[in-house]
Amino acid sequence: MENLSHSEENYLKEIFHLSAQxxxxxxxxxLADRLNAKASSITDMLRKLADKELVSYIKYKGCRLTDEGxxxxxxxxxxxxxxxxFLVKKLSFGWEEVHEVAEQLExxxxxxxxDSLDHFLDYPKFDPHGDPIPNKDGQIEYRSSKLKLxxxxxxxxxxxVRVNEDSLSLLKFLEQQELTLGTVIEIMEKFPFDDSVRIxxxxxRNINLSKKVIENISVKLLDE
Amino acid sequence: MENLSHSEENYLKEIFHLSAQxxxxxxxxxLADRLNAKASSITDMLRKLADKELVSYIKYKGCRLTDEGxxxxxxxxxxxxxxxxFLVKKLSFGWEEVHEVAEQLExxxxxxxxDSLDHFLDYPKFDPHGDPIPNKDGQIEYRSSKLKLxxxxxxxxxxxVRVNEDSLSLLKFLEQQELTLGTVIEIMEKFPFDDSVRIxxxxxRNINLSKKVIENISVKLLDE
DNA sequence: ACTATTTTTTAGACATGACTAAATATTTTA
DNA sequence: TAAAATATTTAGTCATGTCTAAAAAATAGT
Numbered sequence: 001m002e003n004l005s006h007s008e009e010n011y012l013k014e015i016f017h018l019s020a021q022x023x024x025x026x027x028x029x030x031l032a033d034r035l036n037a038k039a040s041s042i043t044d045m046l047r048k049l050a051d052k053e054l055v056s057y058i059k060y061k062g063c064r065l066t067d068e069g070x071x072x073x074x075x076x077x078x079x080x081x082x083x084x085x086f087l088v089k090k091l092s093f094g095w096e097e098v099h100e101v102a103e104q105l106e107x108x109x110x111x112x113x114x115d116s117l118d119h120f121l122d123y124p125k126f127d128p129h130g131d132p133i134p135n136k137d138g139q140i141e142y143r144s145s146k147l148k149l150x151x152x153x154x155x156x157x158x159x160x161v162r163v164n165e166d167s168l169s170l171l172k173f174l175e176q177q178e179l180t181l182g183t184v185i186e187i188m189e190k191f192p193f194d195d196s197v198r199i200x201x202x203x204x205r206n207i208n209l210s211k212k213v214i215e216n217i218s219v220k221l222l223d224e
Numbered sequence: 225m226e227n228l229s230h231s232e233e234n235y236l237k238e239i240f241h242l243s244a245q246x247x248x249x250x251x252x253x254x255l256a257d258r259l260n261a262k263a264s265s266i267t268d269m270l271r272k273l274a275d276k277e278l279v280s281y282i283k284y285k286g287c288r289l290t291d292e293g294x295x296x297x298x299x300x301x302x303x304x305x306x307x308x309x310f311l312v313k314k315l316s317f318g319w320e321e322v323h324e325v326a327e328q329l330e331x332x333x334x335x336x337x338x339d340s341l342d343h344f345l346d347y348p349k350f351d352p353h354g355d356p357i358p359n360k361d362g363q364i365e366y367r368s369s370k371l372k373l374x375x376x377x378x379x380x381x382x383x384x385v386r387v388n389e390d391s392l393s394l395l396k397f398l399e400q401q402e403l404t405l406g407t408v409i410e411i412m413e414k415f416p417f418d419d420s421v422r423i424x425x426x427x428x429r430n431i432n433l434s435k436k437v438i439e440n441i442s443v444k445l446l447d448e
Numbered sequence: 449a450c451t452a453t454t455t456t457t458t459a460g461a462c463a464t465g466a467c468t469a470a471a472t473a474t475t476t477t478a
Numbered sequence: 479t480a481a482a483a484t485a486t487t488t489a490g491t492c493a494t495g496t497c498t499a500a501a502a503a504a505t506a507g508t
Contacts (some may be wrong), residue, residue, distance in 0.1 A: 007465065028486055041466055043487055049464090060473060060486060091340035101334045108332075116315035187317045231495065252456055265496055267457055272494090284456060284503060 006107045009076050010035065011045055012054060013106075015065055016073035025062035055104065071138055078134040080106040081127035082117050088128040089121060095128045095163075095180075096171035129171075130162030130181050130218065147221065149185070149214040150195065157186045158219035170216055177207065226276060226296075230331045233300050234259065235269055236278060237330075239289055240297035249286035302358040304330040305351035306341050312352040313345060319352040319387075319404075320395035334446055353395075354386030354405050354442065371445065373409070373438040374419065381410050382443035394440055401431065408446065 004012075004064045014034050018026045028046070032039045050057035054069035065073060083105040087093040093101075108114075115136060117125075125141060127133055143161065152158055160183045163174060174180070179201065188206060189198040195211035228236075238258050242250045256263045274281035278293035289297060307329040317325075318333040330339075339360060342348075349365060351357055358364045362382070366384065376382055385405045387398060398404070403425065412430060413422040419435035 006462080029484090037465095038467065039486060040468080040488080044465075062486095087337070087340075091337070091344055093340070095338070097336070101337050102330070104332045105329075105335070108325070108328045110328070112317070112321070113311070113315070113325050116317070118309075120315055229494080253454090261495090262497060263456060264458080264498080268495075285454095 004072070006051065007045070008054075009072070009107055011049060012065065012069055012073040013062060013076045013080075015055060016070060016077065019064060019137055025058075025064050027062040030062075074134045074138040074140065076106050078136075078138070079108070079114050081131060081133040082114060082121065082124070084127045084129070085121055085124050085133070086117060089124075094175060095165075096168055096175055098128060099165055099168070103191075109175075114189065126162075128181075129165040130160075131165070143220075149197075149209075149217040149219050150211065152187055152219060152221075154187050154190055157184065157222045159184050159222055160217055161220050164216035164220035168218065169215065173213070174217075177201075179217075185219065226278075228296070231269070232278075233296070233331055235273060236293055236297040237300045237304075239279065239287060240294060243289060248354065249282075249288050251286040254286075254447055293407060298358045298362045300330050301366065302360075302362070303332070303338050305355060305357040306338060306345065306348070308351045308353070309345055309357070310341060311350050313348075315440060319389075320392055320399055323389055323392070324325065324354060350386075352405075353385075353389040354385075357387070367442075369444065369445075373421075373433075373441040373443050374435065376411055376443060376445075378411050378414055381408065381446045383408050383446055384441060385444050386442035388440035391440065394437065397437070398441075401425075403441075409443065 006110065011031070014031060015026050018030055018034065028039050028042045031037075031042045031046075032047055035042070043089070046055060046057045049055040049069070050063070053066055055065055056064040057063045080102045083102040084098040087098040087101060087203050088095060118136070123135075124133055132140050132142055149158070149160075158178060160181055163171065163181070165171065179185075184202055186200040186203070188200050190198065195214075196208055197214055198206055198208050200206050235255070238255060239250050242254055242258065244401055252263050252266045255261075255266045255270075259266070270279060270281045270287050273279045273293070274287070277290055278296065279287040279289055281287045304326045307326040308322040311322040311325060312319060342360070347359075348357055356364050356366055371382070373382070373384075384403060387395065387405070389395065403409075406427055409428070410424040411421055412424050415421065419438075420432055421438055422430055422432050424430050
């Protein structure tokens, strides 16, 4: 309902993401880190968002979205993911190129635009990184299991269903290694000293992946 | 090259449009009127744009775009018109609905995005209102003749090729009267006392159009 | 050519969203 | 549990883009 600045929208979105991870109030420093801002700036903005009743903010205790704040955050995420899907599906962007542009597009204010885009794309359920796209009513169909590649046991056969979009260089790496969504992987060996693994890709070639890589890939188990 | 604010971009775009009309320096008040701002705000911004060498500004004498300023203005207009085309052609927007959204989309900063969009739309030459779309190099293919409906003689047969997009209510009116681009019109009668005309549409029905309407429609003559 | 009118600029203010440096809470650790 | 370390807030500043009111310049009218 309200008319928010880009900055305010970015705060809401980031609080939503951090809340999803920690299931707790989001701390000032944590936000400062993610938003590349100083803690003092975060405090200022949280006050403002609290005035608008979009977050509950308790001094020294961090913040949490109100229902209205969450509703808005989800709509921004919906826009972000629909635009990413558009860029990849219709404009042939690579999955590592979409995030930056979608960060701009997500702030375009037009309900008709985003609903038309949703229709044009045939109501996609997941974006190019495998993240679920909230529907018009803000409902998000999360994946039933959230298995990460790092937690998969040896000899398991899995399919890549999601990649963390935050790191540009990770996405470039995966693109280059042809580890895209849908790729089938078998865990050949685990190296506990650095938490890296050796995997077989599509039953063909073996490669090693570092801890940093496998903790950012989600998979689903394939039954033999 | 430079990174401009939305506001700065809007100034450049508006100066370009006003220059095209008057072929002269653009006055502070004229800009204030078009940008819905006070003259003092215009002065401030023109100083800033002059510092960046995007306009030449002479105190009390108005402004004019530099080559670099014009280059940027044209790129913004390119983006605006490509987005309008996308909205109408791909997302089924009405031509009266696109302007407001395109005003936002034109500020998205990604050369790859706009060039991909251009390709996706198959390099359109004109936007939904009949205005020419600048190409990647900033070249604009203006129509050879710029005949306005108000200047057309009696009994002439003409085709609507462009409508001024500035007035929402005019666009709605034309939509409702089915006076879209490509519609063929014959001037039946001119009424000098109020500069209105009676026209025949598609050889079928007669309607009257006020001066306000016909001075905002451009046409091309059809030879019998 | 002088006055009146209009246009434009100047001066000073405000809101937004960021910052730095200092002060104050909270948490950790010995 | 008290000092040390860390996290957070407060106070004061800055740039951006806008505004109002007053001053100055340009233009028009007689």
